[in-house]
Amino acid sequence: MADTAPPNTPSVVERTRVIAAGAPVVAAHFLGRTAALVLGEEAVLLVPYKGDEQRLALHGGGILSAATDGVSVITGGDDGKVFSTDAKGESRLIATDAKRRWIDHVAAGPDGAVAWSAGKSAFVLAGKGEPRSIEVQSTVGGLAFAPKGVRLAIAHYNGVSMWFPNAQAAPELLEWKGSHHDVAFSPNGQFMVTAMQEPALHGWRVVDAKHMRMSGYSARVRSFAWTVGGKWLATSGSEQLVLWPFQGKDGPMGKQPKMFAAFAVRVTTVACHPKQEVVAVGYADGTVLLVRIDDGAEVLGKKPGDGPVTALGWDAAGTLLAFGTEAGEAGLIDLA
Amino acid sequence: MSSEKAQTEKLPVTVLTGYLGAGKTTLLNRILSEPHGKKYAVIVNEFGEIGIDNELVVGADEEVFEMNNGCICCTVRGDLIRIIEGLMRRKGKFDAIIVETTGLADPAPVAQTFFVDENVGRRTKLDAVVTVADAKWLKDRLKDAPEAKNQIAFADVILLNKTDLVTDAELCEVEARIRAINPYAKLHRTQRSQIALNEILGRNAFDLDRILDIEPEFLNAGDGHDHDHGHDHGHDHGHDHGHDHHDHGGLKHYHDEDMQSFSLKTEKPLSPDKFFPWIQKLVAEDGPAILRCKGILNFKDDPDRFVFQGVHMILDGDHQRAWKDGEKRDSKLVFIGRNLPEEKIRKGFDAVVA
Numbered sequence: 001m002a003d004t005a006p007p008n009t010p011s012v013v014e015r016t017r018v019i020a021a022g023a024p025v026v027a028a029h030f031l032g033r034t035a036a037l038v039l040g041e042e043a044v045l046l047v048p049y050k051g052d053e054q055r056l057a058l059h060g061g062g063i064l065s066a067a068t069d070g071v072s073v074i075t076g077g078d079d080g081k082v083f084s085t086d087a088k089g090e091s092r093l094i095a096t097d098a099k100r101r102w103i104d105h106v107a108a109g110p111d112g113a114v115a116w117s118a119g120k121s122a123f124v125l126a127g128k129g130e131p132r133s134i135e136v137q138s139t140v141g142g143l144a145f146a147p148k149g150v151r152l153a154i155a156h157y158n159g160v161s162m163w164f165p166n167a168q169a170a171p172e173l174l175e176w177k178g179s180h181h182d183v184a185f186s187p188n189g190q191f192m193v194t195a196m197q198e199p200a201l202h203g204w205r206v207v208d209a210k211h212m213r214m215s216g217y218s219a220r221v222r223s224f225a226w227t228v229g230g231k232w233l234a235t236s237g238s239e240q241l242v243l244w245p246f247q248g249k250d251g252p253m254g255k256q257p258k259m260f261a262a263f264a265v266r267v268t269t270v271a272c273h274p275k276q277e278v279v280a281v282g283y284a285d286g287t288v289l290l291v292r293i294d295d296g297a298e299v300l301g302k303k304p305g306d307g308p309v310t311a312l313g314w315d316a317a318g319t320l321l322a323f324g325t326e327a328g329e330a331g332l333i334d335l336a
Numbered sequence: 337m338s339s340e341k342a343q344t345e346k347l348p349v350t351v352l353t354g355y356l357g358a359g360k361t362t363l364l365n366r367i368l369s370e371p372h373g374k375k376y377a378v379i380v381n382e383f384g385e386i387g388i389d390n391e392l393v394v395g396a397d398e399e400v401f402e403m404n405n406g407c408i409c410c411t412v413r414g415d416l417i418r419i420i421e422g423l424m425r426r427k428g429k430f431d432a433i434i435v436e437t438t439g440l441a442d443p444a445p446v447a448q449t450f451f452v453d454e455n456v457g458r459r460t461k462l463d464a465v466v467t468v469a470d471a472k473w474l475k476d477r478l479k480d481a482p483e484a485k486n487q488i489a490f491a492d493v494i495l496l497n498k499t500d501l502v503t504d505a506e507l508c509e510v511e512a513r514i515r516a517i518n519p520y521a522k523l524h525r526t527q528r529s530q531i532a533l534n535e536i537l538g539r540n541a542f543d544l545d546r547i548l549d550i551e552p553e554f555l556n557a558g559d560g561h562d563h564d565h566g567h568d569h570g571h572d573h574g575h576d577h578g579h580d581h582h583d584h585g586g587l588k589h590y591h592d593e594d595m596q597s598f599s600l601k602t603e604k605p606l607s608p609d610k611f612f613p614w615i616q617k618l619v620a621e622d623g624p625a626i627l628r629c630k631g632i633l634n635f636k637d638d639p640d641r642f643v644f645q646g647v648h649m650i651l652d653g654d655h656q657r658a659w660k661d662g663e664k665r666d667s668k669l670v671f672i673g674r675n676l677p678e679e680k681i682r683k684g685f686d687a688v689v690a
Binding site for chain 2: 024026040041061062063064078101102104119120138139141157158177178179197198219220
């Protein structure tokens with residue numbers, strides 16, 4: 001296990017446009033060729049490729065969650081508000097919680113659908129009209145839209161509720177004891193995975209609710225993402241990049257994960273390249289590595305800094321990578 | 337202290353407990369309204385009871401869940417994990433966090449949250465559990481409400497409130513009842529929850545570096561008795577409450593029926609190879625009974641003091657500092673709990689000397 005990337009690791013650090021975020025960066029998304037860096041408090045920083053930065057003060061407080069559909073970035077704050085912001089910097093107030101509760105989670109779905117949660121309540125706004133809401137058994141830990149159709153996964157204590165907001169039927173409950181946080185569907189919609197309070201992931205095969213447990217981490221998994229086509233699930237939470245195989249119909253059941261890019265510090269954030277089997281891996285010391293799954297080849301994207309990497313995002317073409325750290329470092333790496 | 341420079345410091349968290357009607361909300365309003373120049377983020381359960389308009393008052397759901405080993409001792413407050421992570425977005429905007437629990441809450445899951453969740457533990461530290469008790473009604477609640485007893489047993493600081501509603505004799509009686517359960521907490525007599533805030537905030541009661549003195553509170557007055565066995569001495573000399581100690585002959589000694597505390601002490605150095613397996617096995621087996629434990633330990637051939645503390649099954653310990661020249665190298669442990677297997681613990685402790 002190496003303490004840092006070996007000295008002969010190829011580097012793309014010199015292709016970085018350094019951005020003064022001035023605040024912790026909690027998410028990095030792309031709206032076309034414009035990076036949207038979501039800051040811990042109040043603002044979203046829009047960074048157009050080769051254009052001037054634009055700081056948009058949206059929330060009257062902390063920003064607790066962010067998501068994107070590639071067109072807009074959705075943010076939820078402790079001011080009880082949900083905003084949608086496009087690449088031009090035009091913002092729209094989507095909702096204000098009636099009790100001014102914190103907006104803990106947001107999700108972006110197909111055809112501009114937006115979901116958010118406050119306490120035990122989850123809301124969906126799809127198309128025109130009023131948002132629909134549902135109350136689940138305990139505080140919502142995470143939200144995710146299924147890749148097709150308007151179906152929302154709502155993580156909470158002891159499982160996930162799968163809700164069709166446009167149907168009358170009660171949501172289907174996928175049970176597993178414990179506290180479930182972030183939730184995500186595989187790109188083909190066949191699998192659903194949650195990050196648990198314990199250092200483990202839990203997964204279900206959606207069609208028959210068959211369980212899969214993914215454990216062995218040294219910390220809570222706070223970031224996970226599927227590689228292009230959904231062949232691998234890239235995960236943080238260990239001192240290396242852990243990749244679970246999702247090629248077969250059984251997912252990772254009975255299989256071992258692949259592990260790459262071992263380090264002395266933990267992986268905090270991962271982001272998968274949209275076209276190739278490459279993962280951007282952020283570490284607790286601020287390092288960013290690009291890792292190719294085929295052969296484990298590594299490229300240095302960012303040298304260690306002041307704080308853990310908390311945000312990584314690719315543009316749709318896979319030629320721009322945005323990063324941000326808890327200490328407020330940020331940048332745009334041009335790989336074209 | 338404000339704010340910007342404290343980025344890397346852990347934010348102190350005070351847990352405020354107390355049975356229904358004891359005076360918690362009055363205390364909270366006092367903390368928020370006094371001109372102390374500090375900003376507190378407050379996590380409350382009953383929104384609206386706070387009479388102060390404060391953007392940093394957050395509603396909680398008091399949602400408790402068990403970690404996946406299924407043990408009741410490893411229950412944590414999931415809502416606190418979420419709220420504290422959210423508050424950290426506003427790091428630098430406040431100096432400390434206060435968590436108010438409902439009158440019926442068990443303080444243990446709150447305390448355990450700070451040991452169990454790495455992210456919470458990295459950014460915040462538990463400062464103290466402060467319990468407000470009603471001088472008039474506590475005696476009855478100790479009989480019929482196990483929650484009230486838990487809150488007393490768990491406390492680092494106890495405000496015995498509404499003392500104007502009882503006679504001196506009743507006050508001594510209720511203090512004796514409290515001491516029978518928890519002789520280690522700092523006890524203050526108050527009316528309308530009036531207290532200097534430095535008596536309840538910034539206590540560092542869970543700071544391993546501050547585990548200096550784990551003698552029962554009433555020993556600090558130096559009344560010359562040897563109270564090594566530590567429990568059931570029913571009189572508090574630890575602070576000035578305006579009456580003489582003329583009733584020494586009539587000290588009240590109480591045993592609480594199911595909640596006890598006791599201390600262990602030895603001058604013989606301990607063997608770390610025996611001590612750690614013993615304490616780990618003890619909390620694994622009897623963790624549900626042990627509400628809190630603390631210790632200062634003298635290991636053989638170790639120049640440093642070792643200190644530890646525990647909440648149910650969770651233990652936290654470290655080398656603290658070198659023993660000073662001339663300092664008495666005793667090892668001391670205290671336990672507070674419900675139906676503690678005292679004999680078993682004493683025998684086990686006797687067997688871990690080097």
